[in-house]
Amino acid sequence: MVKSYKKKKRYFIPLFLAAGIIIYTAFLVVPIFNSMILSFYSGSGMTPSEFTGFGNYIKLFTQFPFKERFFGAFGNTVKFFLMVTLIQNVLGFVIAIMVSRKFAGSKIFRRISFLPTTLSVLAVGFLFSLILNPIWGFFDKILEAMGLEFLIKPWLGIPLTALPILAIVVSWQFMGESVLFYTAGIDAIDSEVLEAAKIDGAGLLAEVRYIILPSIRPIIGIVTILIFVGDFTQFDIVYAMSTSMGNPSYSTDLFGSLFYRTAFSSLERGGWGMGMGAAVATIIFLIVSVGVLFWLYVFRMKGVSQSE
Amino acid sequence: MIKIKDGLLKSLLSIILIIYAVSIFFPILLMLLTSLKGNREIFTNPYGLPHIFNLDNYIKLIKISNYLVYFKNSIIVAVTSIFLILIISSLASFVIAKYRFMGDRFLYFYFIAGLIIPIKLGTIGILKTMITLHLFDNIASLVIVNVAMGIPFGVFVLTDFIRMIPEELSNSARIDGCSEPKIFYKIIVPLIRPALAAVAIINFIPIWNDFWFPLVLIRSDNMKTIPLATALLYGQYETNFGLIFAVLSMASLPVIIFYLILSRQFIKGLAAGALKG
Numbered sequence: 385m386v387k388s389y390k391k392k393k394r395y396f397i398p399l400f401l402a403a404g405i406i407i408y409t410a411f412l413v414v415p416i417f418n419s420m421i422l423s424f425y426s427g428s429g430m431t432p433s434e435f436t437g438f439g440n441y442i443k444l445f446t447q448f449p450f451k452e453r454f455f456g457a458f459g460n461t462v463k464f465f466l467m468v469t470l471i472q473n474v475l476g477f478v479i480a481i482m483v484s485r486k487f488a489g490s491k492i493f494r495r496i497s498f499l500p501t502t503l504s505v506l507a508v509g510f511l512f513s514l515i516l517n518p519i520w521g522f523f524d525k526i527l528e529a530m531g532l533e534f535l536i537k538p539w540l541g542i543p544l545t546a547l548p549i550l551a552i553v554v555s556w557q558f559m560g561e562s563v564l565f566y567t568a569g570i571d572a573i574d575s576e577v578l579e580a581a582k583i584d585g586a587g588l589l590a591e592v593r594y595i596i597l598p599s600i601r602p603i604i605g606i607v608t609i610l611i612f613v614g615d616f617t618q619f620d621i622v623y624a625m626s627t628s629m630g631n632p633s634y635s636t637d638l639f640g641s642l643f644y645r646t647a648f649s650s651l652e653r654g655g656w657g658m659g660m661g662a663a664v665a666t667i668i669f670l671i672v673s674v675g676v677l678f679w680l681y682v683f684r685m686k687g688v689s690q691s692e
Numbered sequence: 693m694i695k696i697k698d699g700l701l702k703s704l705l706s707i708i709l710i711i712y713a714v715s716i717f718f719p720i721l722l723m724l725l726t727s728l729k730g731n732r733e734i735f736t737n738p739y740g741l742p743h744i745f746n747l748d749n750y751i752k753l754i755k756i757s758n759y760l761v762y763f764k765n766s767i768i769v770a771v772t773s774i775f776l777i778l779i780i781s782s783l784a785s786f787v788i789a790k791y792r793f794m795g796d797r798f799l800y801f802y803f804i805a806g807l808i809i810p811i812k813l814g815t816i817g818i819l820k821t822m823i824t825l826h827l828f829d830n831i832a833s834l835v836i837v838n839v840a841m842g843i844p845f846g847v848f849v850l851t852d853f854i855r856m857i858p859e860e861l862s863n864s865a866r867i868d869g870c871s872e873p874k875i876f877y878k879i880i881v882p883l884i885r886p887a888l889a890a891v892a893i894i895n896f897i898p899i900w901n902d903f904w905f906p907l908v909l910i911r912s913d914n915m916k917t918i919p920l921a922t923a924l925l926y927g928q929y930e931t932n933f934g935l936i937f938a939v940l941s942m943a944s945l946p947v948i949i950f951y952l953i954l955s956r957q958f959i960k961g962l963a964a965g966a967l968k969g
Contacts, residue, residue, distance in 0.1 A: 396873050397787050404784035404803070404843055411840035412806055415817025422816060430820060475708075482709050493713065495955040500716060502951040504901035506919050507943045510926050510936070511723050520933055522722070522738055556715065568963035588701055603966055609808065617810040620903050623923070640812070647816055648908055658816060665813045676808055 416669060422662035432659040440663035450656065454664070456634050457642040460547055464638055465615040467551035468558075469608060475555075476562025476607070481592065483563065484570040494567060498560035505557065509624025512553045516540055540625060543635035550621050550636055558614075562607050569600035605683030609676055616672050619644055629654060639668050723944070727937035734933045749938035753925075759942070761914055762921040766946075769831050769917060770899050773838035774892050780839065781846025782854075782888065786876050788847070789854035790862070800851060806844030811837070815908055822909055829911045837905050842895045849965065853887040854880060890961030893954050900947055918943050 423440055425432040444450045483493050500508065515522050516539055524536045539545050573595065581591055619640030622630055628645050630637025645654040647661025656664075726734055727749055728742040737743070753759055787793075788800050811818075818837060819828070827833040861883075862875050870878065881888075903919035910916055916924070922943045929935045951958065 394791075394793070397791060397793055400783040400787045400873075400876075401799070403780045404847070405799075407780065407836065407840050408803060408806060408843045410821070411818060411836055412809060412811050412814065412843075415811075415814025415821070416809065418817030418820070419814060430823065475712075478705065478708060479712055482705050493709070495959060496713065496716060498955070498959065499720070499948065499951060502897050502947045503720075503944050504903065504919055504922070504947070506901070506903045506922060507940045508719075510922070511719055511940055514933070514936065515719065515722070519931070520734070520738070525738060556719075559712075564959060564962055565966040568966050571963075572967055606966060613808055613810055617812045619812070623903075624926075643813070643815075644904075644907075648819075662816050665816060669810070669813045672810060672813075 416665075419662040419665045419669075422659060423666045424659075425662075426657065426659040428657060430658060432657065436659070440659050441667075444660065444663055444667070450660070453634065453637070453642060453646075454667075457630070457637045457639050460630070460635070460637055461616055461618075461639045464547060464551050464554075464618070465612060467548060468555050468615055469611050471552070471555035472559055472562045472611060473604065473607060476559050477566050477604075479559070479563050480566030480570060481588075481596070484567050494564070497563045500557045501560040503557065505554070505618075505620035506624050508553060508557050509621045512549075513540065513625050516549070541632055543632050546626060546632060546636045550625055553625070554615075554618070554621055558611070561610070565603050565607050566600060569603040570596055573599050601683055605679060608683070609679050612675055612679060613672060616640075616668060616675070617643075639664075639671075643668060720944070720948075723937055724941050727934065727941040729934060731932065731934045749934045750942070752935060753938050753942065757921065757925060758913055758916075759921065762916050762918050765831050765915065766900060766917045769834045769838065770896060772835045773842065773899050774895055776835065776839045777842035777846050777895055778888050778892060781843050781891070782850050782881065782884065783876070784843075785847050785850035785854050786880055789851045790859075800847070803844050803847040806841075807848060809844075811841050812904055815904070818905075819908055828909060829915055831910070831915055831917070833909045834902070834905055834917065837909075838895075838899045838902070842891075842899070845895065845965075846891045848968075849887055849891050849961070850884060852968065853884050857883055889957060890964075893958050894961050894965075896950065897947055918946075 422432065424437060425434060426436045426439060427434045444454050479497065483490050483497070514520060518524065518538055523539075527533060527535050537545070539549050577595060578591065581595055586594070615638075617640045618638050619628075622628065622636055622638050622641040623644075626632070626636040628641050628649065630641050643661065643664050646656040646664050647658060649655040655661075725742060726738075728745050728747070729737070730746065730748065733743060784803070788796055788803075818833075822828045822833045822836075825833075827836070857880065861879055865875050865879055901919060902917075903923065906917050906920040907923070910920060922939055925939045926936060929939070
């Protein structure tokens with residue numbers, strides 16, 4: 385990669401980079417550090433000015449109701465993430481194996497499976513709220529028609545079932561992403577290897593276990609990290625299906641909704657002021673960062689940071 | 693033995709596939725079809741096709757709200773953001789891919805890190821900056837945030853693409869007396885058009901659907917984008933089912949149509965990205 389141009393003509397390099405570095409740094413990198421700094425201050429309004437050291441964090445981890453809300457949202461987020469990862473990875477993988485085989489319509493099926501992913505999470509959340517809505521009762525009517533009346537319940541109104549419903553809706557929407565990524569991984573496997581396995585008499589299960597799974601492990605990693613980062617900052621689905629309060633009784637409150645409420649809502653709607661909001665954002669950021677490193681290690685990925 | 697087991701497994705898998713296909717279409721069709729029904733028909737005929745296809749709900753939506761303004765705002769935000777993302781990331785990618793300078797590798801990783809940094813968590817800082825810049829409650833703030841979010845993916849895809857262009861092409865242009873910036877727009881840009889298209893298409897969907905930043909950064913009605921309007925209208929007309937389904941269909945139809953037209957490029961672009969990671 386030795387360049388044969390003259391040194392003095394390099395003036396354009398900083399010029400070409402300037403816009404990218406400035407916008408990316410000022411609006412993506414710096415704001416996160418700003419939140420970290422702000423998390424050490426308390427006070428009302430947009431610019432808390434009273435330095436409190438770790439005061440906000442101590443409040444967050446030890447005092448009512450901050451502690452309850454924070455750990456509640458943490459627990460919900462972990463459960464939500466586990467449910468979505470399980471559904472999306474397992475079902476997505478099974479479907480990918482199906483559509484990576486050539487059959488009439490397999491190409492079209494691949495395209496269709498991604499369709500829900502293109503919709504807005506907000507609209508999808510509202511749509512499923514309406515389907516489950518007891519007044520209109522579409523879901524209830526289907527259950528009735530199938531003779532399953534005992535299953536008619538206000539699913540979104542029961543603390544135990546509301547969160548799994550949200551997880552199912554999000555998995556439904558983003559299943560196509562898993563299918564797309566896994567299909568790409570399976571397509572990239574050398575077809576000679578698969579042929580050789582078939583000649584050796586390997587069944588479908590053996591093929592999956594010894595050839596497909598090992599070769600798409602990095603992709604399982606990518607999918608898991610995407611779900612992880614997405615779910616730990618998920619907000620739209622909570623807003624659409626159970627308001628930013630995480631109804632009923634905070635059972636669907638996730639990190640995303642907790643952050644929104646604490647930082648940007650008025651006091652009577654669950655706001656804690658900018659300083660506390662910044663502390664919440666900082667903790668979420670730390671958890672997400674540690675989590676991503678953990679997943680990179682688990683899947684022993686080269687990682688995007690060394691993708692060359 | 694193996695064959696029988698495989699056969700059973702395969703029919704089980706086919707059943708899963710069929711159920712999955714139905715589950716994809718059912719909610720989307722339900723939404724679109726219900727939006728064409730009158731309010732009474734929604735209750736008397738919830739499953740069937742509408743008796744008469746009527747657009748009353750859509751006409752009403754445009755009458756009672758500033759829907760055309762929201763639509764215009766969404767288009768302006770999406771088009772401007774994507775245009776800027778393409779220019780800014782291709783310029784940066786060109787330099788990163790083709791020249792060695794101090795910190796070039798670091799710079800690449802610095803940009804790429806943005807692929808997994810959740811920008812939402814910097815929203816407090818962004819809000820304060822926008823207020824300082826007098827861009828709060830202005831769709832320009834949404835454009836800036838979208839550009840910051842779009843740069844990492846743009847650099848990720850374009851840097852690789854530009855690296856694959858043989859250096860001989862640039863060298864022969866240099867011999868002809870081409871300056872480096874001229875090499876960029878005379879030789880590189882025409883060659884990376886497919887990659888530019890992929891970056892544009894893949895960025896369109898999250899930009900169009902973004903709800904979080906408008907919710908925090910926009911207040912005035914004439915600055916609202918479609919997702920924000922969707923939430924507003926849903927809250928206002930929650931019991932008017934026909935109208936609500938029209939609202940949800942209006943929010944979804946642009947992306948559905950966009951995707952159906954460009955799905956081939958879309959899937960190709962994303963799949964290539966997945967394999968590279």
